[in-house]
Every structure is written in structure tokens, then in C-alpha cells.
Amino acid sequence: MSIIKKIIFSLYIIGIFTSLTGCKRVHSKDEIIASMKMYDNYLVQMDTDSLALLYAQNGKLGEVATGRDSIRKFLQTFSNYKVLSNTSTTDSVKIIADTATQVGTYKQVTITPQKDTARVQGSFHAKWVFYKNEGWKIQKMKTL
DSSP: OOHHHHHHHHHHHHHHHHHHHTTOOOOOHHHHHHHHHHHHHHHHHTOHHHHHHTEEEEEEETTTEESHHHHHHHHHTTTTOEEEEEEEEEEEEEEETTEEEEEEEEEEEEEOTTSOEEEEEEEEEEEEEEETTTEEEEEEEEEO
């Protein structure tokens, strides 16, 4: 085989490999952890619009709300609560292509409408999906 044919054949193989792999971006767990930190911050601010936008269009907040509008409305029912702090700690992140699963724990301190201080903690499980034009969005989040 001549050198020209070898070069053309090599470029052809590279083209096939590139189209099969889709030249997808490689994601890191730091992206997921940073996205969850945004969630924590929006929760303290009780910014229900920004919280809802962190979810995918058809995202689920536990079993109580599906879709951004429903999530926003559900979160607005807590407008009389003052979240003093909300911290999450990630125990694990598993990423496969444009999907990530995050498992961790959270701690929250909140002032209730009755002026009581509530301290809540537990674990959470979040499934994230990466959208090219939107970034990481929560497909489903539940607390345990």
C-alpha cells in the first residue's frame, strides 16, 4: 500500500472512531459537586426560581413534584421558613457519559414560621444529566 493510501486509510479510521465516540466532553466529579453547592446556596437564599432551573424540564423532586413549574410551586410553600444553613457532603459521584449519580449527606438549620429552630440532616441521592446548552441538571433528587 502506498503512503498516500495509508494516510487516507488512517484518516478514514480516525473519522469513523470520532463519529462513533461522538467526541463527547469528559466530565469530572468536581462539576457535580459544584452544581450541588449552587443548590445549597439557592436553598439558603430560598431562590425558588433558580432552584427549579437546576432541574431538568421533567426533573423530579422526590415523589412530591415533577417538572420545573411543579418544583417551583412546591418550594414556594416554604416561603415562611428561613433557611440559615444548608450544607451537603458528597460521598460518591459516578459518571457515565452525560449522566452522573451523586450520593451524600446534608445538614440544614431552619427557622420555622413558629420561630422554632429545626435542625435536619440525612442522606440524599441525585441523578444529574448534562445538556450541551444548559450544563448539569437534576433529573431526580430524593432524600433518605
